[in-house]
Amino acid sequence: MTNVLILGANGQIARQVIAQLKSSKAAMKLTLFLRNADRIKDIAPADSTIIDGDTTDTDALKKAMKGQDVVYANLAGSNIEAQAKDVVSVMDALRIKRLIWISTLGIYDEVPGKFGEWNNKTLGSYIQNYAAAAQVIEHSDLDYTLVRPAWLTNKDEIDYETTEKSEEFKGTEVSRKSVANFVVHLIQEPNLEVKHSVGVNKPNTDGDKPAWY
Template identity: 60%
Template sequence: MTNVLILGAHGKIAQLATAQLLQDTDAHLNLFLRDASRLSMTDANREQVTDGDAASQADLEKAMQGQDVVYANLGGGNIKAQAQAVVAAMDVVGVKRLIWISTLGIYDEVPGAFGRWNHEQLDPSHYIETYRAAADVIEASDLDYTIIRPAWLSNKSLVSYELTQKGEAFKGTEVSRASIADFVVKLIQNPSEHIHESLGVNQPNTDGDKPSFY
């Protein structure tokens, strides 16, 4: 049995991963989010809901007690501060395995017209540089991390994806949330895989100037 702390548990990908973990594994889940009343449990024997702030090291340390894996599905303008708090709390508590959701483009790895379009869409809000700063915090840690860099997200029920490593050109333009959730679950089931890797994730054969839904 694996104990999994899911940070940002109200997120769409996190909810898909939660449902799949309940269906496909015997993991116990600690669902961490701000305003816990937004989330209801499916299986009270295997889930608990924790109200907390992912930028608060104290909140995180409390939630991490007894956990084996931390899956962070976080966002916002303070994502670097959240990354710093997560790393510090994991170091204090002694939890090593971290799965961290980031975004594409943080290494300027998206080529061609799509790369230019992606930068134009995200750069005005400094989204890319903010998420890069958070990824830098994770990569500088001594944690057993995996960083996931999804393509633009769709709500398709399709599960189909391929991976690219840091240093390789990003492939495709889009990927389903269900695919990212599936990959997260696979990492939780096989926690020794993809350690110290930052992985682009896309749906195969979706190359183009922009995602199909734009």
């Protein structure tokens, strides 16, 4: 049995991950950590633990992380660097190694061409905040995987390819369902993409900006 803690469990990708884990046969015990915890009851597996908490509360984080094998963080906000510091320090204190962290495209200026320029301009300080959070994690000695999705859609499809940190980012968009599928693989296969930062995009979606924008 693998104990998995999901931080920001009501996030849109996280909800897809929970749904996909529920329909897989892998033996997982989920702990769902979120603010206003009533919101997750509709999809929480019957044997899951639900914790009402904020990641800026390190005591709550410590309680939630005790006994976990994998931490999957689906967080957001301009304080994302501070959240990363708290997550890393509590994981270190409890000697938990495996972290899956949702970041964003553009944090290494790895998005080429006109789309890269548009992405930088459109996302502004969000990119710097997410880059700072990513650095906190990459400078830790955790077994992390950073996930850098393209612009997210709610399309009901699983269709994606990945790029490594050393490569240029591909495409402009990807569905949350696809990113969730990748996260589920990371949760189920402990050695997959360890200490890597992985871009996730839908194939053949190159352009100057996402098609719908």
